[in-house]
Amino acid sequence: MAADDPLPPLRQVIAAHGLSARKSLGQNFLLDLNLTAKIARQAGDLAGSDVLEVGPGPGGLTRGLLAEGARKVLAIEKDSRCLPALEEISAAYPGRLEVLNADALEIDPTAHLTAPIRVVANLPYNVGTELLVRWLTPRDWPPFWSSLTLMFQKEVAERIVARPGSKAYGRLALLAQWRADPAIVMHLPPQAFIPAPKVHSAVVHLTRLDAPRYPADAAILSRITKAAFGQRRKMLRASLKGTVPDVENVLRDVGIDPTARAETLDLEAFCALARRVEELSQG
Structure with a gap:
Protein backbone atom coordinates (compact mmCIF):
# COMPACT_ATOMS: atom_id res chain seq x y z
CA MET A 1 0.00 0.00 0.00
CA ALA A 2 2.86 2.37 0.78
CA ALA A 3 3.75 2.53 -2.92
CA ASP A 4 0.24 3.79 -3.69
CA ALA A 15 4.70 16.29 14.25
CA ALA A 16 4.05 18.78 11.44
CA HIS A 17 0.57 19.58 12.72
CA GLY A 18 1.43 19.43 16.42
CA LEU A 19 -1.13 16.68 17.09
CA SER A 20 -1.35 14.70 20.29
CA ALA A 21 -4.04 12.18 21.18
CA ARG A 22 -6.57 13.49 23.69
CA LYS A 23 -7.89 11.17 26.35
CA SER A 24 -11.08 13.26 26.65
CA LEU A 25 -11.90 12.34 23.04
CA GLY A 26 -11.01 8.66 23.46
CA GLN A 27 -8.15 9.05 20.97
CA ASN A 28 -5.31 6.61 20.35
CA PHE A 29 -3.52 7.12 17.05
CA LEU A 30 -2.50 4.11 14.97
CA LEU A 31 0.73 5.05 13.15
CA ASP A 32 1.72 1.91 11.22
CA LEU A 33 0.39 2.31 7.66
CA ASN A 34 0.86 -1.42 7.04
CA LEU A 35 -1.56 -2.10 9.91
CA THR A 36 -4.09 0.47 8.74
CA ALA A 37 -3.99 -1.05 5.24
CA LYS A 38 -4.55 -4.49 6.75
CA ILE A 39 -7.58 -3.20 8.69
CA ALA A 40 -8.96 -1.66 5.48
CA ARG A 41 -8.60 -5.02 3.70
CA GLN A 42 -10.63 -6.75 6.44
CA ALA A 43 -13.66 -4.83 5.13
CA GLY A 44 -13.47 -6.70 1.82
CA ASP A 45 -13.34 -5.29 -1.71
CA LEU A 46 -13.91 -1.56 -1.31
CA ALA A 47 -13.81 -0.65 -5.00
CA GLY A 48 -17.58 -0.48 -5.44
CA SER A 49 -18.45 0.92 -1.99
CA ASP A 50 -18.65 4.20 -0.15
CA VAL A 51 -17.11 4.07 3.34
CA LEU A 52 -18.08 5.80 6.56
CA GLU A 53 -15.15 6.36 8.93
CA VAL A 54 -15.67 7.79 12.42
CA GLY A 55 -12.76 9.36 14.31
CA PRO A 56 -10.06 9.32 11.62
CA GLY A 57 -7.65 11.44 13.67
CA PRO A 58 -4.57 12.20 11.54
CA GLY A 59 -5.89 9.86 8.84
CA GLY A 60 -3.90 6.63 8.95
CA LEU A 61 -6.90 4.38 8.33
CA THR A 62 -8.36 6.97 5.93
CA ARG A 63 -5.28 6.61 3.77
CA GLY A 64 -5.58 2.82 3.91
CA LEU A 65 -9.22 2.93 2.81
CA LEU A 66 -8.49 5.22 -0.13
CA ALA A 67 -5.39 3.30 -1.22
CA GLU A 68 -7.39 0.05 -1.06
CA GLY A 69 -9.84 1.51 -3.56
CA ALA A 70 -12.82 2.90 -1.62
CA ARG A 71 -15.09 4.75 -4.04
CA LYS A 72 -15.57 7.53 -1.50
CA VAL A 73 -14.76 8.00 2.20
CA LEU A 74 -16.84 10.14 4.53
CA ALA A 75 -14.64 10.89 7.54
CA ILE A 76 -16.39 12.36 10.58
CA GLU A 77 -13.91 13.98 12.95
CA LYS A 78 -14.89 15.91 16.08
CA ASP A 79 -11.38 17.24 16.76
CA SER A 80 -10.75 20.29 14.55
CA ARG A 81 -6.98 19.98 15.16
CA CYS A 82 -6.97 16.99 12.79
CA LEU A 83 -8.62 18.80 9.86
CA PRO A 84 -5.45 20.16 8.19
CA ALA A 85 -3.94 16.65 8.07
CA LEU A 86 -7.17 15.27 6.60
CA GLU A 87 -7.28 18.09 4.03
CA GLU A 88 -3.85 16.98 2.80
CA ILE A 89 -5.23 13.48 2.24
CA SER A 90 -8.22 14.94 0.40
CA ALA A 91 -5.87 16.81 -1.93
CA ALA A 92 -3.93 13.60 -2.65
CA TYR A 93 -7.14 11.73 -3.53
CA PRO A 94 -9.23 14.35 -5.36
CA GLY A 95 -12.99 13.95 -5.10
CA ARG A 96 -12.85 10.80 -2.96
CA LEU A 97 -12.66 12.12 0.62
CA GLU A 98 -15.29 14.23 2.37
CA VAL A 99 -14.45 15.41 5.89
CA LEU A 100 -17.08 16.57 8.36
CA ASN A 101 -15.99 18.36 11.53
CA ALA A 102 -18.86 17.02 13.63
CA ASP A 103 -20.04 14.60 16.30
CA ALA A 104 -20.82 11.23 14.70
CA LEU A 105 -23.72 10.76 17.12
CA GLU A 106 -25.44 13.75 15.50
CA ILE A 107 -24.83 13.04 11.78
CA ASP A 108 -26.97 11.16 9.26
CA PRO A 109 -24.31 9.64 7.00
CA THR A 110 -26.82 8.58 4.35
CA ALA A 111 -27.13 12.22 3.26
CA HIS A 112 -23.47 12.09 2.17
CA LEU A 113 -23.01 8.52 0.90
CA THR A 114 -24.36 6.22 -1.82
CA ALA A 115 -25.08 2.52 -1.28
CA PRO A 116 -23.47 0.09 -0.91
CA ILE A 117 -21.96 1.57 2.25
CA ARG A 118 -19.39 -0.04 4.53
CA VAL A 119 -18.45 1.34 7.94
CA VAL A 120 -14.74 1.03 8.78
CA ALA A 121 -13.37 2.78 11.84
CA ASN A 122 -10.92 2.80 14.72
CA LEU A 123 -13.72 4.03 16.96
CA PRO A 124 -12.98 6.48 19.79
CA TYR A 125 -13.15 4.43 23.01
CA ASN A 126 -15.70 6.72 24.63
CA VAL A 127 -18.43 6.35 21.96
CA GLY A 128 -17.61 3.05 20.26
CA THR A 129 -20.20 0.85 21.97
CA GLU A 130 -22.94 3.47 21.68
CA LEU A 131 -22.35 3.84 17.95
CA LEU A 132 -22.37 0.06 17.45
CA VAL A 133 -25.69 -0.32 19.29
CA ARG A 134 -27.19 2.48 17.17
CA TRP A 135 -26.03 0.82 13.95
CA LEU A 136 -27.50 -2.51 15.10
CA THR A 137 -30.86 -1.10 16.23
CA PRO A 138 -32.23 1.24 13.54
CA ARG A 139 -35.98 1.57 13.17
CA ASP A 140 -35.91 -0.13 9.74
CA TRP A 141 -33.94 -3.19 8.66
CA PRO A 142 -31.85 -3.80 6.59
CA PRO A 143 -29.80 -0.73 7.64
CA PHE A 144 -27.80 1.71 5.52
CA TRP A 145 -24.61 -0.35 5.95
CA SER A 146 -23.68 -3.69 4.40
CA SER A 147 -20.82 -4.38 6.82
CA LEU A 148 -19.10 -2.93 9.87
CA THR A 149 -15.34 -3.30 10.39
CA LEU A 150 -14.61 -1.74 13.75
CA MET A 151 -11.77 -1.58 16.23
CA PHE A 152 -12.61 -1.89 19.92
CA GLN A 153 -10.92 -2.66 23.17
CA LYS A 154 -10.38 -6.44 23.14
CA GLU A 155 -12.86 -6.89 26.00
CA VAL A 156 -15.64 -5.18 24.01
CA ALA A 157 -14.80 -7.21 20.89
CA GLU A 158 -15.10 -10.42 22.90
CA ARG A 159 -18.51 -9.32 24.17
CA ILE A 160 -19.75 -8.89 20.59
CA VAL A 161 -18.89 -12.47 19.55
CA ALA A 162 -19.54 -14.19 22.93
CA ARG A 163 -21.59 -17.38 23.21
CA PRO A 164 -24.14 -18.33 25.88
CA GLY A 165 -22.63 -19.45 29.17
CA SER A 166 -19.49 -17.35 28.85
CA LYS A 167 -18.58 -14.41 31.08
CA ALA A 168 -18.54 -12.02 28.12
CA TYR A 169 -22.01 -13.06 26.91
CA GLY A 170 -24.64 -10.38 27.26
CA ARG A 171 -26.88 -7.87 25.53
CA LEU A 172 -24.20 -6.73 23.06
CA ALA A 173 -23.71 -10.30 21.79
CA LEU A 174 -27.45 -10.76 21.35
CA LEU A 175 -27.98 -7.48 19.48
CA ALA A 176 -24.99 -8.15 17.20
CA GLN A 177 -25.75 -11.80 16.49
CA TRP A 178 -29.47 -11.26 15.96
CA ARG A 179 -28.98 -9.17 12.82
CA ALA A 180 -25.38 -9.78 11.75
CA ASP A 181 -22.57 -12.30 11.54
CA PRO A 182 -19.74 -10.94 13.75
CA ALA A 183 -16.17 -12.25 13.89
CA ILE A 184 -12.91 -11.01 15.41
CA VAL A 185 -10.52 -10.66 12.45
CA MET A 186 -7.46 -8.94 13.98
CA HIS A 187 -5.75 -8.36 17.31
CA LEU A 188 -3.56 -5.33 18.02
CA PRO A 189 -1.18 -4.84 20.96
CA PRO A 190 -1.04 -1.57 22.95
CA GLN A 191 2.34 -0.74 21.38
CA ALA A 192 0.66 -0.25 17.98
CA PHE A 193 -0.85 3.01 19.23
CA ILE A 194 0.31 6.46 20.31
CA PRO A 195 -0.19 6.80 23.21
CA ALA A 196 -0.22 3.10 24.08
CA PRO A 197 -3.51 2.24 25.84
CA LYS A 198 -3.54 -0.02 28.88
CA VAL A 199 -5.55 -2.66 27.01
CA HIS A 200 -5.25 -4.76 23.88
CA SER A 201 -7.48 -3.98 20.91
CA ALA A 202 -9.27 -6.11 18.33
CA VAL A 203 -11.01 -5.56 15.01
CA VAL A 204 -14.51 -7.01 14.60
CA HIS A 205 -16.09 -7.50 11.19
CA LEU A 206 -19.89 -7.71 11.12
CA THR A 207 -21.76 -8.66 7.95
CA ARG A 208 -25.42 -7.71 8.11
CA LEU A 209 -28.17 -10.24 7.59
CA ASP A 210 -30.97 -9.22 5.22
CA ALA A 211 -33.45 -10.27 7.90
CA PRO A 212 -32.98 -10.95 11.63
CA ARG A 213 -31.90 -14.48 12.51
CA TYR A 214 -35.19 -15.06 14.38
CA PRO A 215 -38.38 -12.98 14.25
CA ALA A 216 -38.90 -10.55 17.15
CA ASP A 217 -39.90 -6.96 17.75
CA ALA A 218 -36.67 -4.96 18.08
CA ALA A 219 -37.91 -2.67 20.85
CA ILE A 220 -39.29 -5.53 22.94
CA LEU A 221 -36.17 -7.66 22.48
CA SER A 222 -33.97 -4.71 23.44
CA ARG A 223 -36.05 -4.01 26.56
CA ILE A 224 -36.05 -7.65 27.68
CA THR A 225 -32.32 -8.17 27.17
CA LYS A 226 -31.50 -4.92 28.94
CA ALA A 227 -33.53 -5.99 31.99
CA ALA A 228 -32.25 -9.58 31.96
CA PHE A 229 -28.57 -8.65 31.81
CA GLY A 230 -28.95 -5.55 33.97
CA GLN A 231 -29.24 -7.94 36.91
CA ARG A 232 -27.48 -10.95 35.42
CA ARG A 233 -26.85 -12.71 38.75
CA LYS A 234 -30.56 -12.87 39.46
CA MET A 235 -32.93 -15.54 38.19
CA LEU A 236 -35.00 -14.43 35.21
CA ARG A 237 -38.21 -14.43 37.22
CA ALA A 238 -36.63 -11.68 39.35
CA SER A 239 -34.64 -9.72 36.74
CA LEU A 240 -37.61 -9.56 34.34
CA LYS A 241 -40.21 -8.73 36.96
CA GLY A 242 -41.79 -5.42 35.98
CA THR A 243 -40.62 -5.84 32.37
CA VAL A 244 -42.50 -9.01 31.50
CA PRO A 245 -46.06 -9.26 32.85
CA ASP A 246 -46.96 -12.49 34.67
CA VAL A 247 -43.31 -13.32 34.25
CA GLU A 248 -43.19 -16.91 35.54
CA ASN A 249 -46.06 -18.11 33.36
CA VAL A 250 -44.77 -16.28 30.30
CA LEU A 251 -41.32 -17.84 30.71
CA ARG A 252 -42.89 -21.29 31.02
CA ASP A 253 -45.04 -20.62 27.94
CA VAL A 254 -41.89 -20.48 25.81
CA GLY A 255 -40.07 -23.32 27.57
CA ILE A 256 -37.77 -21.22 29.75
CA ASP A 257 -37.13 -22.20 33.37
CA PRO A 258 -38.03 -19.14 35.52
CA THR A 259 -35.04 -19.95 37.77
CA ALA A 260 -32.58 -19.74 34.85
CA ARG A 261 -30.19 -16.83 34.54
CA ALA A 262 -29.78 -14.61 31.50
CA GLU A 263 -26.36 -15.89 30.43
CA THR A 264 -27.74 -19.42 29.95
CA LEU A 265 -30.33 -18.39 27.33
CA ASP A 266 -29.44 -18.35 23.67
CA LEU A 267 -30.63 -15.85 21.08
CA GLU A 268 -33.47 -18.05 19.87
CA ALA A 269 -34.91 -18.27 23.41
CA PHE A 270 -34.79 -14.50 23.92
CA CYS A 271 -36.54 -13.97 20.56
CA ALA A 272 -39.24 -16.51 21.48
CA LEU A 273 -39.78 -14.64 24.75
CA ALA A 274 -40.02 -11.30 22.91
CA ARG A 275 -42.62 -12.74 20.53
CA ARG A 276 -44.70 -14.06 23.42
CA VAL A 277 -44.58 -10.69 25.19
CA GLU A 278 -45.70 -9.02 21.96
CA GLU A 279 -48.60 -11.50 21.57
CA LEU A 280 -49.81 -10.77 25.08
CA SER A 281 -49.56 -7.01 24.59
CA GLN A 282 -51.83 -7.30 21.56
CA GLY A 283 -54.43 -9.18 23.60
Missing part, protein backbone atom coordinates in the same frame (compact mmCIF):
# COMPACT_ATOMS: atom_id res chain seq x y z
CA ASP A 5 0.25 6.38 -0.90
CA PRO A 6 1.91 9.66 -1.92
CA LEU A 7 1.79 11.17 1.59
CA PRO A 8 4.51 11.35 4.28
CA PRO A 9 4.71 8.91 7.23
CA LEU A 10 2.08 9.47 9.92
CA ARG A 11 4.63 10.27 12.60
CA GLN A 12 5.85 13.11 10.39
CA VAL A 13 2.26 14.31 9.78
CA ILE A 14 1.52 14.34 13.51
Whole structure:
Protein backbone atom coordinates (compact mmCIF):
# COMPACT_ATOMS: atom_id res chain seq x y z
CA MET A 1 0.00 0.00 0.00
CA ALA A 2 2.86 2.37 0.78
CA ALA A 3 3.75 2.53 -2.92
CA ASP A 4 0.24 3.79 -3.69
CA ASP A 5 0.25 6.38 -0.90
CA PRO A 6 1.91 9.66 -1.92
CA LEU A 7 1.79 11.17 1.59
CA PRO A 8 4.51 11.35 4.28
CA PRO A 9 4.71 8.91 7.23
CA LEU A 10 2.08 9.47 9.92
CA ARG A 11 4.63 10.27 12.60
CA GLN A 12 5.85 13.11 10.39
CA VAL A 13 2.26 14.31 9.78
CA ILE A 14 1.52 14.34 13.51
CA ALA A 15 4.70 16.29 14.25
CA ALA A 16 4.05 18.78 11.44
CA HIS A 17 0.57 19.58 12.72
CA GLY A 18 1.43 19.43 16.42
CA LEU A 19 -1.13 16.68 17.09
CA SER A 20 -1.35 14.70 20.29
CA ALA A 21 -4.04 12.18 21.18
CA ARG A 22 -6.57 13.49 23.69
CA LYS A 23 -7.89 11.17 26.35
CA SER A 24 -11.08 13.26 26.65
CA LEU A 25 -11.90 12.34 23.04
CA GLY A 26 -11.01 8.66 23.46
CA GLN A 27 -8.15 9.05 20.97
CA ASN A 28 -5.31 6.61 20.35
CA PHE A 29 -3.52 7.12 17.05
CA LEU A 30 -2.50 4.11 14.97
CA LEU A 31 0.73 5.05 13.15
CA ASP A 32 1.72 1.91 11.22
CA LEU A 33 0.39 2.31 7.66
CA ASN A 34 0.86 -1.42 7.04
CA LEU A 35 -1.56 -2.10 9.91
CA THR A 36 -4.09 0.47 8.74
CA ALA A 37 -3.99 -1.05 5.24
CA LYS A 38 -4.55 -4.49 6.75
CA ILE A 39 -7.58 -3.20 8.69
CA ALA A 40 -8.96 -1.66 5.48
CA ARG A 41 -8.60 -5.02 3.70
CA GLN A 42 -10.63 -6.75 6.44
CA ALA A 43 -13.66 -4.83 5.13
CA GLY A 44 -13.47 -6.70 1.82
CA ASP A 45 -13.34 -5.29 -1.71
CA LEU A 46 -13.91 -1.56 -1.31
CA ALA A 47 -13.81 -0.65 -5.00
CA GLY A 48 -17.58 -0.48 -5.44
CA SER A 49 -18.45 0.92 -1.99
CA ASP A 50 -18.65 4.20 -0.15
CA VAL A 51 -17.11 4.07 3.34
CA LEU A 52 -18.08 5.80 6.56
CA GLU A 53 -15.15 6.36 8.93
CA VAL A 54 -15.67 7.79 12.42
CA GLY A 55 -12.76 9.36 14.31
CA PRO A 56 -10.06 9.32 11.62
CA GLY A 57 -7.65 11.44 13.67
CA PRO A 58 -4.57 12.20 11.54
CA GLY A 59 -5.89 9.86 8.84
CA GLY A 60 -3.90 6.63 8.95
CA LEU A 61 -6.90 4.38 8.33
CA THR A 62 -8.36 6.97 5.93
CA ARG A 63 -5.28 6.61 3.77
CA GLY A 64 -5.58 2.82 3.91
CA LEU A 65 -9.22 2.93 2.81
CA LEU A 66 -8.49 5.22 -0.13
CA ALA A 67 -5.39 3.30 -1.22
CA GLU A 68 -7.39 0.05 -1.06
CA GLY A 69 -9.84 1.51 -3.56
CA ALA A 70 -12.82 2.90 -1.62
CA ARG A 71 -15.09 4.75 -4.04
CA LYS A 72 -15.57 7.53 -1.50
CA VAL A 73 -14.76 8.00 2.20
CA LEU A 74 -16.84 10.14 4.53
CA ALA A 75 -14.64 10.89 7.54
CA ILE A 76 -16.39 12.36 10.58
CA GLU A 77 -13.91 13.98 12.95
CA LYS A 78 -14.89 15.91 16.08
CA ASP A 79 -11.38 17.24 16.76
CA SER A 80 -10.75 20.29 14.55
CA ARG A 81 -6.98 19.98 15.16
CA CYS A 82 -6.97 16.99 12.79
CA LEU A 83 -8.62 18.80 9.86
CA PRO A 84 -5.45 20.16 8.19
CA ALA A 85 -3.94 16.65 8.07
CA LEU A 86 -7.17 15.27 6.60
CA GLU A 87 -7.28 18.09 4.03
CA GLU A 88 -3.85 16.98 2.80
CA ILE A 89 -5.23 13.48 2.24
CA SER A 90 -8.22 14.94 0.40
CA ALA A 91 -5.87 16.81 -1.93
CA ALA A 92 -3.93 13.60 -2.65
CA TYR A 93 -7.14 11.73 -3.53
CA PRO A 94 -9.23 14.35 -5.36
CA GLY A 95 -12.99 13.95 -5.10
CA ARG A 96 -12.85 10.80 -2.96
CA LEU A 97 -12.66 12.12 0.62
CA GLU A 98 -15.29 14.23 2.37
CA VAL A 99 -14.45 15.41 5.89
CA LEU A 100 -17.08 16.57 8.36
CA ASN A 101 -15.99 18.36 11.53
CA ALA A 102 -18.86 17.02 13.63
CA ASP A 103 -20.04 14.60 16.30
CA ALA A 104 -20.82 11.23 14.70
CA LEU A 105 -23.72 10.76 17.12
CA GLU A 106 -25.44 13.75 15.50
CA ILE A 107 -24.83 13.04 11.78
CA ASP A 108 -26.97 11.16 9.26
CA PRO A 109 -24.31 9.64 7.00
CA THR A 110 -26.82 8.58 4.35
CA ALA A 111 -27.13 12.22 3.26
CA HIS A 112 -23.47 12.09 2.17
CA LEU A 113 -23.01 8.52 0.90
CA THR A 114 -24.36 6.22 -1.82
CA ALA A 115 -25.08 2.52 -1.28
CA PRO A 116 -23.47 0.09 -0.91
CA ILE A 117 -21.96 1.57 2.25
CA ARG A 118 -19.39 -0.04 4.53
CA VAL A 119 -18.45 1.34 7.94
CA VAL A 120 -14.74 1.03 8.78
CA ALA A 121 -13.37 2.78 11.84
CA ASN A 122 -10.92 2.80 14.72
CA LEU A 123 -13.72 4.03 16.96
CA PRO A 124 -12.98 6.48 19.79
CA TYR A 125 -13.15 4.43 23.01
CA ASN A 126 -15.70 6.72 24.63
CA VAL A 127 -18.43 6.35 21.96
CA GLY A 128 -17.61 3.05 20.26
CA THR A 129 -20.20 0.85 21.97
CA GLU A 130 -22.94 3.47 21.68
CA LEU A 131 -22.35 3.84 17.95
CA LEU A 132 -22.37 0.06 17.45
CA VAL A 133 -25.69 -0.32 19.29
CA ARG A 134 -27.19 2.48 17.17
CA TRP A 135 -26.03 0.82 13.95
CA LEU A 136 -27.50 -2.51 15.10
CA THR A 137 -30.86 -1.10 16.23
CA PRO A 138 -32.23 1.24 13.54
CA ARG A 139 -35.98 1.57 13.17
CA ASP A 140 -35.91 -0.13 9.74
CA TRP A 141 -33.94 -3.19 8.66
CA PRO A 142 -31.85 -3.80 6.59
CA PRO A 143 -29.80 -0.73 7.64
CA PHE A 144 -27.80 1.71 5.52
CA TRP A 145 -24.61 -0.35 5.95
CA SER A 146 -23.68 -3.69 4.40
CA SER A 147 -20.82 -4.38 6.82
CA LEU A 148 -19.10 -2.93 9.87
CA THR A 149 -15.34 -3.30 10.39
CA LEU A 150 -14.61 -1.74 13.75
CA MET A 151 -11.77 -1.58 16.23
CA PHE A 152 -12.61 -1.89 19.92
CA GLN A 153 -10.92 -2.66 23.17
CA LYS A 154 -10.38 -6.44 23.14
CA GLU A 155 -12.86 -6.89 26.00
CA VAL A 156 -15.64 -5.18 24.01
CA ALA A 157 -14.80 -7.21 20.89
CA GLU A 158 -15.10 -10.42 22.90
CA ARG A 159 -18.51 -9.32 24.17
CA ILE A 160 -19.75 -8.89 20.59
CA VAL A 161 -18.89 -12.47 19.55
CA ALA A 162 -19.54 -14.19 22.93
CA ARG A 163 -21.59 -17.38 23.21
CA PRO A 164 -24.14 -18.33 25.88
CA GLY A 165 -22.63 -19.45 29.17
CA SER A 166 -19.49 -17.35 28.85
CA LYS A 167 -18.58 -14.41 31.08
CA ALA A 168 -18.54 -12.02 28.12
CA TYR A 169 -22.01 -13.06 26.91
CA GLY A 170 -24.64 -10.38 27.26
CA ARG A 171 -26.88 -7.87 25.53
CA LEU A 172 -24.20 -6.73 23.06
CA ALA A 173 -23.71 -10.30 21.79
CA LEU A 174 -27.45 -10.76 21.35
CA LEU A 175 -27.98 -7.48 19.48
CA ALA A 176 -24.99 -8.15 17.20
CA GLN A 177 -25.75 -11.80 16.49
CA TRP A 178 -29.47 -11.26 15.96
CA ARG A 179 -28.98 -9.17 12.82
CA ALA A 180 -25.38 -9.78 11.75
CA ASP A 181 -22.57 -12.30 11.54
CA PRO A 182 -19.74 -10.94 13.75
CA ALA A 183 -16.17 -12.25 13.89
CA ILE A 184 -12.91 -11.01 15.41
CA VAL A 185 -10.52 -10.66 12.45
CA MET A 186 -7.46 -8.94 13.98
CA HIS A 187 -5.75 -8.36 17.31
CA LEU A 188 -3.56 -5.33 18.02
CA PRO A 189 -1.18 -4.84 20.96
CA PRO A 190 -1.04 -1.57 22.95
CA GLN A 191 2.34 -0.74 21.38
CA ALA A 192 0.66 -0.25 17.98
CA PHE A 193 -0.85 3.01 19.23
CA ILE A 194 0.31 6.46 20.31
CA PRO A 195 -0.19 6.80 23.21
CA ALA A 196 -0.22 3.10 24.08
CA PRO A 197 -3.51 2.24 25.84
CA LYS A 198 -3.54 -0.02 28.88
CA VAL A 199 -5.55 -2.66 27.01
CA HIS A 200 -5.25 -4.76 23.88
CA SER A 201 -7.48 -3.98 20.91
CA ALA A 202 -9.27 -6.11 18.33
CA VAL A 203 -11.01 -5.56 15.01
CA VAL A 204 -14.51 -7.01 14.60
CA HIS A 205 -16.09 -7.50 11.19
CA LEU A 206 -19.89 -7.71 11.12
CA THR A 207 -21.76 -8.66 7.95
CA ARG A 208 -25.42 -7.71 8.11
CA LEU A 209 -28.17 -10.24 7.59
CA ASP A 210 -30.97 -9.22 5.22
CA ALA A 211 -33.45 -10.27 7.90
CA PRO A 212 -32.98 -10.95 11.63
CA ARG A 213 -31.90 -14.48 12.51
CA TYR A 214 -35.19 -15.06 14.38
CA PRO A 215 -38.38 -12.98 14.25
CA ALA A 216 -38.90 -10.55 17.15
CA ASP A 217 -39.90 -6.96 17.75
CA ALA A 218 -36.67 -4.96 18.08
CA ALA A 219 -37.91 -2.67 20.85
CA ILE A 220 -39.29 -5.53 22.94
CA LEU A 221 -36.17 -7.66 22.48
CA SER A 222 -33.97 -4.71 23.44
CA ARG A 223 -36.05 -4.01 26.56
CA ILE A 224 -36.05 -7.65 27.68
CA THR A 225 -32.32 -8.17 27.17
CA LYS A 226 -31.50 -4.92 28.94
CA ALA A 227 -33.53 -5.99 31.99
CA ALA A 228 -32.25 -9.58 31.96
CA PHE A 229 -28.57 -8.65 31.81
CA GLY A 230 -28.95 -5.55 33.97
CA GLN A 231 -29.24 -7.94 36.91
CA ARG A 232 -27.48 -10.95 35.42
CA ARG A 233 -26.85 -12.71 38.75
CA LYS A 234 -30.56 -12.87 39.46
CA MET A 235 -32.93 -15.54 38.19
CA LEU A 236 -35.00 -14.43 35.21
CA ARG A 237 -38.21 -14.43 37.22
CA ALA A 238 -36.63 -11.68 39.35
CA SER A 239 -34.64 -9.72 36.74
CA LEU A 240 -37.61 -9.56 34.34
CA LYS A 241 -40.21 -8.73 36.96
CA GLY A 242 -41.79 -5.42 35.98
CA THR A 243 -40.62 -5.84 32.37
CA VAL A 244 -42.50 -9.01 31.50
CA PRO A 245 -46.06 -9.26 32.85
CA ASP A 246 -46.96 -12.49 34.67
CA VAL A 247 -43.31 -13.32 34.25
CA GLU A 248 -43.19 -16.91 35.54
CA ASN A 249 -46.06 -18.11 33.36
CA VAL A 250 -44.77 -16.28 30.30
CA LEU A 251 -41.32 -17.84 30.71
CA ARG A 252 -42.89 -21.29 31.02
CA ASP A 253 -45.04 -20.62 27.94
CA VAL A 254 -41.89 -20.48 25.81
CA GLY A 255 -40.07 -23.32 27.57
CA ILE A 256 -37.77 -21.22 29.75
CA ASP A 257 -37.13 -22.20 33.37
CA PRO A 258 -38.03 -19.14 35.52
CA THR A 259 -35.04 -19.95 37.77
CA ALA A 260 -32.58 -19.74 34.85
CA ARG A 261 -30.19 -16.83 34.54
CA ALA A 262 -29.78 -14.61 31.50
CA GLU A 263 -26.36 -15.89 30.43
CA THR A 264 -27.74 -19.42 29.95
CA LEU A 265 -30.33 -18.39 27.33
CA ASP A 266 -29.44 -18.35 23.67
CA LEU A 267 -30.63 -15.85 21.08
CA GLU A 268 -33.47 -18.05 19.87
CA ALA A 269 -34.91 -18.27 23.41
CA PHE A 270 -34.79 -14.50 23.92
CA CYS A 271 -36.54 -13.97 20.56
CA ALA A 272 -39.24 -16.51 21.48
CA LEU A 273 -39.78 -14.64 24.75
CA ALA A 274 -40.02 -11.30 22.91
CA ARG A 275 -42.62 -12.74 20.53
CA ARG A 276 -44.70 -14.06 23.42
CA VAL A 277 -44.58 -10.69 25.19
CA GLU A 278 -45.70 -9.02 21.96
CA GLU A 279 -48.60 -11.50 21.57
CA LEU A 280 -49.81 -10.77 25.08
CA SER A 281 -49.56 -7.01 24.59
CA GLN A 282 -51.83 -7.30 21.56
CA GLY A 283 -54.43 -9.18 23.60
